[in-house]
Amino acid sequence: MNGFSLSRWFGIIGKEFIQLKRDRLTFGMIIGVPVMQLLLFGFAINADPKNLPAAVLSADNSPYARTFIRAMENSGYFRGVVQVAREDEAEELIAHGAVQFVVNIPENFSRLLVRGEQPQILVEADATDPSATNNAIGALQVLAATALARDLAGTLGAAPPSPAPIDLRVHRRYNPEGISAYNIVPGLLGTILTMTMILMTGLAVTRERERGTFENLLATPALPIEVLTGKIVPYIMIGLIQVGLIFLASQFVFNVPMKGNPAVLFFVVLIFIAANLTLGITFSSIARNQLQAMQMTFFFFLPSILLSGFMFPYRGMPEWAQWLASILPLTHFLVLVRGIMLKGNELPELWPQIWPILAFMLVVILLGLRFYKRTLD
Amino acid sequence: MNAGTEFAIDVRGLNKHFGPKHVVRDFSLQVRAGEIYGFLGPNGSGKTTSIRMICGLLTPDPGSGSGTCLGYDVLRETAAIKREVGYMTQRFSLWEDLTIRENLNFVARMYGMKHRREAVDGALERLGLQSRANQLSGALSGGWKQRLSLAACLLHQPRLLLLDEPTAGVDPKARRDFWEEIHALAADGLSVLVSTHYMDEAERCHRLAYIAYGKLLATGTAAEVVSSQKLHTYAITGPNLAPLSTALRALPGVGQVTPFGNTLHVTGQDDSLLRAALAACTSDAAYRVEPIESTLEDVFISLMAGATDNFVEQ
Ligand SMILES: Nc1ncnc2c1ncn2[C@@H]1O[C@H](COP(=O)(O)OP(=O)(O)O)[C@@H](O)[C@H]1O
């Protein structure tokens, strides 16, 4: 007589759907947030930034060096190449972000060049935004091979020197891993899901509490498990819509490869969505009002973004931070999605990242049921 | 239901603290089956808290008191109680972003009703709301919200109704209709516990309980409550009643002095002291002083004043 009732459960799901449908703002946010973030992040990543500020620290004032600098400007990737005289000056420019590159041309550049001894040019790149610098660095590599070909042809005769006349060394600063767009679009999938799933469900029970409708719900025979899970289901569907949008964009707009099995990806996404929803519902039954639920969401969201490997490379963090990060579902999800999309991993290889998410979910739902108040105390 | 239970509600010695605040003290209440029981008291006196304890929405302090509701234990059998009680909250607590029909339908589902469609249609028809069934309930006026709430908590055919200030903010005509419906329901055997502030509503109840600052001060029929307080009341008519009431209040034996239009009701518990005070102030022949029956209102005002005094002493 007191068991789980499917009819009641469907009643709660149905009610949640109707309310969602009527709450235009929330509904708009659920669809709008991923689209907007994709446009903002995705295109920022995918763009081929040109006209980047650069400085040249040249100890050699030969025509060769000048040709190289002019060629940099002509490539379109570099703008207003400034000449600096001292190393600390160059350091300050790059540290403050006034320039994105410092090109160091050594003292004996032209002498070595003429002798065919491959003088070294050191390029320091501010790689905090790696996507902004990668193409420009590529362009520099080409320049190193070709820019001086004509000048040298006169000096050294017809035979173009091979290998390249210049040994170009790139020093990526601030972000040695140089995360690429391929890494970021799947990462966005995880962060957007974390954000919207936890927030939306976090508000679900607290909203009822604030509006006083919770008292009515409590006065009925509805069971906590029916209320909690009934409120989750509509958001699973919403999460899937978000995933669909992001996945389509990743394929057709950003051309991220999809090496793995879409069914495996779907399965993993479902687990991840469920984990976030249980956390949201649990927040919702612990928090006293919507503001608290919101604060809890952000309290969880920030470490997820910062520690999961979305922002900073996971392996670059100290051990305690890695340990903390390994609790967060997003950390595992990022590895899973990158593994499936970029490496074509299958379930057996993925399992070590799947079970921690399941374990997280189990603990959280137990907490949620423990804190769900059957009374108004 | 246990055989031979004559009480719809029978609780004894319930207490409730919120933090250090002792909100309900030793609360005992017996409501007979088929009875309309009025529950009165000033704001914040613990009416809502008591009702919530009866229907299992609040747990009474552990180790204090016990009781039954419809024969079920109020501490342990709250699930069974919820199935058979209709509870109308003080504040409108249906979903404002659902339509009238959706609200009724949802409530019917929560109670696992078999013939949901018929029940909802029937309720809409009784309400006279078929034509507006698809309106959002948040758009309804106070009186309609109240009727909708009542319909929603009657949907599953409960045996006991708990109504928490159901007529607050509702116009007199709607209040009258509401009470007619309550009496009709009680005549069909439904038991009703209703909290209210209105004296006329108190007089429509079969029996009453008066609570102030968490303490039950009086219970019984209206007549019993009045006579139990052994209050003496005099009505004074004449000129300049305002200065007279100030003078009277200063004298011993005078409990309450309350103006009612052109008369002044003076109450007190010690008749001889009260008469002496009246004699001292109304020697002027322009004043007419006559003993009258104490009304429920006189009694409640006196009870409330007494309770405030107790509260201050603590
Ligand atoms: N959930 C709660 N937490 C803390 N205090 C409460 C809570 N509910 C009610 N109270 C306090 O208990 C007292 C009685 O409240 P209530 O039962 O609502 O009175 P009434 O319904 O008679 O106006 C009030 O002082 C109120 O502030």
Ligand SMILES: [Mg+2]
């Ligand atoms: Mg109240």
